[in-house]
Amino acid sequence: MYVLKIYNYNIYITDSCYNYLLKNKKKKIFYKIFIKNKGNEFSKTRIYYSVFKNNVFNKLIKIKNIFIIIDMLSLCFLNNTCIHYKQKIIINSPNSYLNLFLENKILNKIIFLLFYIINKKLNLHNGYIKINYYNFNKKTLCLLFYGDCKNCNLSTKTFNKFVVKIFKKIKLIKIIKLNE
Numbered sequence: 001m002y003v004l005k006i007y008n009y010n011i012y013i014t015d016s017c018y019n020y021l022l023k024n025k026k027k028k029i030f031y032k033i034f035i036k037n038k039g040n041e042f043s044k045t046r047i048y049y050s051v052f053k054n055n056v057f058n059k060l061i062k063i064k065n066i067f068i069i070i071d072m073l074s075l076c077f078l079n080n081t082c083i084h085y086k087q088k089i090i091i092n093s094p095n096s097y098l099n100l101f102l103e104n105k106i107l108n109k110i111i112f113l114l115f116y117i118i119n120k121k122l123n124l125h126n127g128y129i130k131i132n133y134y135n136f137n138k139k140t141l142c143l144l145f146y147g148d149c150k151n152c153n154l155s156t157k158t159f160n161k162f163v164v165k166i167f168k169k170i171k172l173i174k175i176i177k178l179n180e
Contacts (some may be wrong), residue, residue: 002063006070007107008133009079013063017085021066030097031061035096038104042072045081045093056115057108072111076104076136103136106172109168110134110141113166122149129163132179138172141167 002018011033021031032050034134037043048074052060052069059070070078075120077100081093084097090146110131119128132142159178166175 004061004063004068004070006059006061006075007131009075011070011078012080014082015083017083018026018066019084020089022064022083025066030067030069032058032069032071032085033074033078033081033151035074035093039097039099039101041097043077043093043096045078045091045096047083047089047091053137056111073104073108076100076107078103096179102172106136106170107134110167110173113170115148118163118166121148122158124148125152127152127155129133139172140170140177141173141175142177142179 001015002013004013025031026049028051029049030052031047033045033047035043035045049070050144051059052067057072059072061068077096077098078093079095081091083096084092096114108161114129114131124163125148127145127147129143129145129149132144145152145155145159145161149158156178164176165174173175
């Protein structure tokens with residue numbers, strides 16, 4: 001069993017599914033997992049071949065010899081999804097039909113702010129921030145500094161004056177922490 005862990009969301013891929021995907025992989029084309037009709041009783045979780053487009057809403061994950069693209073717009077709905085192979089691919093996605101639009105919207109705002117605003121500024125100093133975990137129910141966001149910002153004396157000041165100030169604009173985040 002392989003576990004794709006993205007922030008605090010898990011996607012499970014069985015060994016039989018991994019072997020099937022490995023046997024059927026194509027050169028320079030990856031597998032993409034997404035949900036069609038999110039939050040709807042008619043929602044369907046899909047896995048298909050796709051070319052990787054490097055943007056904030058696609059996350060490329062490597063499992064041994066396979067690359068899988070996770071649609072970040074579907075991430076909240078993909079939590080606890082199990083992908084299995086038994087003569088055909090069987091996807092059990094218990095959250096695909098739930099109304100998680102608010103959680104998904106906030107997570108995508110966080111990713112957007114990190115990618116296009118905060119990390120653009122920190123890249124000037126050869127550093128960046130990543131999400132360690134995000135808990136929607138507890139309204140908690142935990143971040144980590146990387147690169148030159150990780151050991152910088154001013155990273156705490158940057159975090160308190162710049163990063164927290166930006167994330168306070170998202171009303172549904174109450175606790176913003178920095179892991180050392």
